[in-house]
Amino acid sequence: MVTDSRRPTHKDIDVYGLTHQGLVRKRNEDHFFTGSLSCGVMVDCTSIPSDADQILELERFASLAMVADGVGSAGGGEEAARVAVQTIRQHVAQRFHEAYAAEATDPEAFDRLLSDAALACHERLLERAEADSEHLRYATTLTLFLGLWPHAYLLQLGDSRCYMYRDSKLTQISRDQTMAQELIDKGVLTQTKAHRTKWAHVLSSSIGGQQAAPVVTKIVRKWGAIILLCSDGLTKHVSDERIGECLANLQSSRQVCEDLVQEVLDDGGTDNVTIIVGRTVEPKDE
Numbered sequence: 001m002v003t004d005s006r007r008p009t010h011k012d013i014d015v016y017g018l019t020h021q022g023l024v025r026k027r028n029e030d031h032f033f034t035g036s037l038s039c040g041v042m043v044d045c046t047s048i049p050s051d052a053d054q055i056l057e058l059e060r061f062a063s064l065a066m067v068a069d070g071v072g073s074a075g076g077g078e079e080a081a082r083v084a085v086q087t088i089r090q091h092v093a094q095r096f097h098e099a100y101a102a103e104a105t106d107p108e109a110f111d112r113l114l115s116d117a118a119l120a121c122h123e124r125l126l127e128r129a130e131a132d133s134e135h136l137r138y139a140t141t142l143t144l145f146l147g148l149w150p151h152a153y154l155l156q157l158g159d160s161r162c163y164m165y166r167d168s169k170l171t172q173i174s175r176d177q178t179m180a181q182e183l184i185d186k187g188v189l190t191q192t193k194a195h196r197t198k199w200a201h202v203l204s205s206s207i208g209g210q211q212a213a214p215v216v217t218k219i220v221r222k223w224g225a226i227i228l229l230c231s232d233g234l235t236k237h238v239s240d241e242r243i244g245e246c247l248a249n250l251q252s253s254r255q256v257c258e259d260l261v262q263e264v265l266d267d268g269g270t271d272n273v274t275i276i277v278g279r280t281v282e283p284k285d286e
Contacts, residue, residue: 010038010060013280015278017275019273020269030068031085032066032067032276033085034063034065038060062096062148067229067274068084070082071203080138083125088144114214115216138208142156142160143174157207157212158176158207159176162229164227165228172240180199221280224280229275231271234274237264
């Protein structure tokens with residue numbers, strides 16, 4: 001059995017992402033990304049034949065995953081989601097190693113990195129909307145998971161979600177940034193009634209919307225824990241209980257993504273749906 005202090009390598013990660021237009025919407029305005037942040041040496045030229053065209057000493061530092069659900073109109077949402085994924089991915093890649101080196105003495109380093117990335121993208125989309133001759137809206141949700149070890153950071157704007165399945169329990173890590181959730185927090189609505197109101201999918205925060213309020217949460221990680229990111233196209237059709245059942249029976253991340261998308265479609269598929277599932281696979285004793 002490995003210890004929690006040992007950082008997973010590329011071969012220890014099982015991750016898969018899937019997006020589907022659904023059965024009702026005319027276009028898919030969701031976008032997603034999965035990848036890793038690494039450091040290594042690429043061989044360009046060498047006198048040692050066996051080393052040619054190889055990557056040497058590749059070390060994996062972190063996992064990066066994002067789900068963005070565009071909420072604009074006439075294609076504005078799709079562009080907003082695409083711009084958010086591309087822009088924030090680039091921002092994190094450019095500044096990751098600086099934050100990584102500073103984290104031990106500056107616990108807020110990654111909080112600032114992720115919040116700054118979201119707000120910079122927010123300003124970019126506001127400028128894009130202001131310059132648009134057709135007055136389109138360019139806004140998107142964003143749920144981002146940056147998995148270091150033995151912890152991770154979650155960046156949240158909007159109502160796409162992040163779940164963790166660990167020790168046979170499913171927990172929603174993210175908090176929906178919707179008017180319904182605001183009313184729940186104030187005691188005006190109960191959780192049971194909230195999802196049936198018109199406020200359930202009215203966002204109180206989004207990238208490119210009227211307000212962007214990025215929330216960064218630090219999470220403790222363990223071997224074998226499963227992370228699921230999704231747009232609300234999943235949770236409109238599949239209950240948390242059912243999501244937990246699927247993760248409990250996980251054979252591979254791809255299998256769970258495909259099974260959950262199929263359940264959405266079987267229930268009507270009224271919205272675009274995007275799912276990312278990732279887990280650390282504990283190496284077997286040799």
